[in-house]
Amino acid sequence: MLMLLGKKIGMTQVYDAQGKISPVTVIQAGPCVVTQIKTSEKDGYSAVQMGFDAVKKSRVKKPAEGHFSKSGSASKRFVREARFDNDGQIECAVGDELNVAAFVDTKYLDISGTSKGKGFAGGMKRHGFGGFPASHGCKRKHRAPGAISSHASDAGHGGNLKKGKRMAGHMGAVRITSKHNELISIDETQNLLIVKGSVPGAPGGYVEIRRSKTKQQ
Amino acid sequence: MKTQLLDSVESKSLKEKVPYFEIGDTVEVHCRIKEGEKTRIQIFTGTVIGRKSRGINETFTVRRVVGSEGVERIFPLHSPNVVDVVPVRSGKTRRAKLYFLRDRVGKAVKLPHRHSTHTVIK
Numbered sequence: 588m589l590m591l592l593g594k595k596i597g598m599t600q601v602y603d604a605q606g607k608i609s610p611v612t613v614i615q616a617g618p619c620v621v622t623q624i625k626t627s628e629k630d631g632y633s634a635v636q637m638g639f640d641a642v643k644k645s646r647v648k649k650p651a652e653g654h655f656s657k658s659g660s661a662s663k664r665f666v667r668e669a670r671f672d673n674d675g676q677i678e679c680a681v682g683d684e685l686n687v688a689a690f691v692d693t694k695y696l697d698i699s700g701t702s703k704g705k706g707f708a709g710g711m712k713r714h715g716f717g718g719f720p721a722s723h724g725c726k727r728k729h730r731a732p733g734a735i736s737s738h739a740s741d742a743g744h745g746g747n748l749k750k751g752k753r754m755a756g757h758m759g760a761v762r763i764t765s766k767h768n769e770l771i772s773i774d775e776t777q778n779l780l781i782v783k784g785s786v787p788g789a790p791g792g793y794v795e796i797r798r799s800k801t802k803q804q
Numbered sequence: 805m806k807t808q809l810l811d812s813v814e815s816k817s818l819k820e821k822v823p824y825f826e827i828g829d830t831v832e833v834h835c836r837i838k839e840g841e842k843t844r845i846q847i848f849t850g851t852v853i854g855r856k857s858r859g860i861n862e863t864f865t866v867r868r869v870v871g872s873e874g875v876e877r878i879f880p881l882h883s884p885n886v887v888d889v890v891p892v893r894s895g896k897t898r899r900a901k902l903y904f905l906r907d908r909v910g911k912a913v914k915l916p917h918r919h920s921t922h923t924v925i926k
Contacts, residue, residue, distance in 0.1 A: 599814050600814075600817070601860075602882070605884075606883055606884040611813070774813070791806070
């Protein structure tokens with residue numbers, strides 16, 4: 588399962604030949620350098636480790652610098668592994684550069700990234716609770732979550748709330764995969780993927796791009 | 805750098821030659837419309853009462869009065885379906901948005917004529 592690492596540049600719109608306008612996200616993907624090949628014999632599983640985006644030399648620790656030098660590349664900021672079922676599926680070697688050309692015959696992509704953090708959010712924003720009326724005698728609880736069930740008789744939970752009860756709390760800044768994003772076009776000179784729809788995270792955020800697993804290509 | 809990359813993507817959708825017209829011009833908008841399998845050009849004539857946004861998002865509003873009912877259409881400037889915009893008459897105006905025309909009826913909707921080079925061609 589080949590993967591590319593990229594950076595979200597931002598969103599814009601493009602027209603197609605029929606004159607239809609589509610919202611698109613521009614992702615700068617690659618060049619990614621293969622920094623290590625993990626084999627089932629040596630590491631217990633098969634994977635390709637790759638790095639993306641240059642980083643200032645002074646910001647890299649010595650051991651990391653040594654690791655990157657094995658592939659003959661400068662240090663990278665964003666490093667991730669692409670897992671494979673077995674060693675035979677790995678077609679690249681350490682030091683290889685991967686770029687957007689890998690997705691030439693791909694139609695749909697799955698894109699993973701870290702979503703925008705929303706801080707401590709209430710039940711309405713976090714879980715889509717309905718809240719309470721703005722008027723008709725409603726006082727001081729317009730956005731409150733409401734009742735959270737009985738504590739005492741909740742057998743098996745020792746007088747506590749059931750685990751996973753939906754309440755206010757921290758929202759966002761978690762890994763999210765956006766599935767079946769249509770790949771509209773590829774710019775090989777600038778390493779850009781133009782993808783229909785939105786992608787997790789803020790502009791400048793890092794994403795992992797894979798061929799869609801569940802949608803027919 | 806970020807905006808440069810975005811611009812390079814947008815630029816492929818932008819028109820190479822943007823039709824020239826000004827606020828207050830009476831224009832003929834040639835739009836391509838699809839009827840079943842066939843496509844044809846439909847012309848919408850009216851006064852340009854405003855332009856909005858930049859780049860790929862740029863739109864302009866054309867107003868005309870049909871019978872006693874005002875009709876406004878908003879066209880994306882760079883849409884391939886907006887084939888051409890032909891100015892036929894220039895109107896004298898001092899502002900960028902002519903929303904005051906919405907409150908006018910009858911003869912008052914017509915802006916005073918302005919002699920302009922870009923409409924003389926026609």
